[in-house]
Amino acid sequence: MRKSERGFTVNELLITVAILSVLSAQAYNAFLSSSQRLVLQNGVVEMQTEARAAMDFMVRELRLAFGTPTITTTVTPNDTITFDRLEDAGYSSGGNSTITLNDTRKTWPPSSFTTSYTVGIISGTGAGQARSISAHTSTQLTVSSAWGTPPDSSSFYIITRKKAFTRTSASDSVLRYTAGGSVNQPLADLITSHTFSQPDAKTIGITLTAQTRNVDPKTGQKRQYTLTETVLRRN
Amino acid sequence: MHYGSRLIKEESGIALITGLLILMSLTTIGLFATNTTIVHQDISANLKESKQGFYLAEAGIQHARLFLIQHRDNWSSYASTTATPLIATTQLFNLGTYTVTVQDAGGGGLRVRSTGNTPSQASIVIEALLRPNPSLFPCAVCASGTITLSGGSTTDSFDSSVSGYTGYNPLTAGSNGHVRSSNGDISLSGDGTQVKGNATAGGSGTVLVSGGATVTGTTTHGAPPLAFPPVDTSPCGSPPDYSASNGITGGDYNTSTGALKASDGATVTLAPGTYCFSSVKLSGGSTLQVNDAVKIYLGDFWERCYCDRVSVPNTPRDRGNPHSFRRSYGRHARLAPGIPSVSSSVSDRRFTPGGLQDEWADTASL
DSSP, X not given: OOSOOOOOOHHHHHHHHXXXXXXXXXXXXXXXXHHHHHHHHHHHHHHHHHHHHHHHHHHHXXXXXXXXXXXXXXXXXXXXXXXXXXXXXXXXXXXXXXXXXXXXXXXXXXXXXXXXXXXXXXXXXXXXXXXXXXXXXXXXXXESSOOSSOOOTTOEEEEEEEEEEEOSOSSSXXXXXXXXXXXXXXXXXSEEEEEEEEEETTEEEEEEEXXXXXXXXTTTEEEEEEEEEEEEOOO | OHHHHHHHHHTTTHHHHHHHHHHHHHHHHHHHHHHHHHHHHHHHHHHHHHHHHHHHHHHHHHHHHHHHHHTGGXXXXXXXXXXXXXXXXXXXXXXXXXXXXXXXXXXXXXEEEEEEEOTTOOEEEEEEEEBOOTTSOSOSEEESSOEEEETTOEEOOBOTTXXXXXXXXXXXXXXXXXXXXXXXXXXXXXXXXXXXXXXXXXXXXXXXXXXXOEESSOEEEEEOOOOOOOOOOGGGTTTTOOOOSTTEESSEEETTTTEEEEOTTOEEEEOSEEEEEEEEEEESSOEEEESSOEEEEEEEEEEEESSOOOOOOSOGGGGGOHHHHHHOOSTEEOOOOOOOBOOOEESSSOOOOOOOOOOOOSOEEO
16 A cells, blocks of 8 residues: 555654754744843833823923922922913903803803813903802803902903822822822823923923833843923913 | 545645644734834824924914014904914925914904814814903003103104114004003194004093194093003112213213203213113203113103103103103104914913013114
8 A cells, every 4th residue: 555654764853853953942042032022122112102191291281381380399309290271261251240251252062161170360350360160151151259350351361270290109100190179190100200390481391211111131120211301381 | 534544644734734834823923013013103103293283283373473463453354253264274395284264362362273284184273362462562652640742742653573663654653652641631732743543641631632733543531540560669779879870871961960961962872781860851852872671760750852842740760660661752652562472272272371572672762
């Protein structure tokens, strides 16, 4: 039935196994090192993404800070910035009662503002007053306590919300933020340190350092990434 | 069954199966790596797009701001109730485009909305609320008491961002040369005496126009009193410690009485700095020239005599306000109309009041 059933000799098999083991050992090494590199690079990318996203968010918010922000120390020096984030602004259209402010040019969607939002009169009649917003319709704000001087159509108003960037503990590497009444929601992980500064009246400097989750096996240390931005406040 | 066992016994075709398995696992690894790369490329591309869109929209805001500053006198024509195009879609090389619309914001302000579009359809909107700065130049001559203009004195205004003021140029002259008293009469008399703007007398004051004097704008009596900003006169001490003669060229200055006088066409030049005088009197076509920032505190009165005269008898120290100095006094008080302030914010709800530094002409000739 079969012409030859000779197969391989032991010598042939030994040589084959030897060659194959050398080749597969090398292939395994290559696979191991590139998979390590992949994990490491993914860690680096994750760190950079976290840092950039956090920085992008902070720059966008701080650009709209109204007035001079307050920089304080919570865990590390100058790691907390508290500011009034401008949400809207305009001139009142007039016809206000002692607890309302109308702007018929607006169409505020429902639930745009809560009591954590403040409406302040910047110029015109009633300038210098600020009240929290207790309710609103699409064109009218109701304030929590009566105006001393009700605003009229010359009143320029702004709506702001108190916000802050901070950290709560030196041991966790989470950058947190506060908006209105909410407490310290996480914004970004892997941020080991951050500092705010005010080089002059209109600018805010932000420096943050992120760190990879895992140790780089080659150097035995975590990799770090530092970003610096300067924000020009618009208001 | 019989056929299958024969195949395995012969081991023919095993190389194909092994090869296929190896290729499949390699392909899986390759696809995974490619996928990761593509995701990260997308992240980077989105970041770039959003930044590019933001800067395009920002360019639109700056374009609109400059345009509106240069067309300050026509703001009312842009103040429609719905958003109307202000700047048509503008292509910036191959970076993308921006389009700007404008809408009435009430109170004389304009709501400007700039949309930046990148070639790959990212779209960023910035809204800014531009409003005229009301505090800067309410009037060419402001006084807490009476104002007297006579013998051919004129007040006028011009936009220093368009051109300088060279004598009377109807192309650059404006209509903001207002004269305003807080509580006192405004007396205008004599041929050629002209207020190129409004004459508004506050409190119990009235506007008295006689002998060929004209007011191009409206004349109002009994307007509400003005609130003059407080002036810090502490640099001059109390009683006033008048300036030494350093930095004062030309004219006649008495260091003990603090009186600065120039007559018969003389030119007094003040070097940059702060001065404390009791009085300044310019007569006979004289000129007071400042070429850089000069702040003058007047402890007594300011008077210009050559038939034209601006005197502020009641609260002379108000004249120490540098703004007052720059905006008033003279044959041709030079004014820039209120330069709008600009502010902006990103995304769907954002505007900002706020202020930019205003530009001042270098030279003031009185």
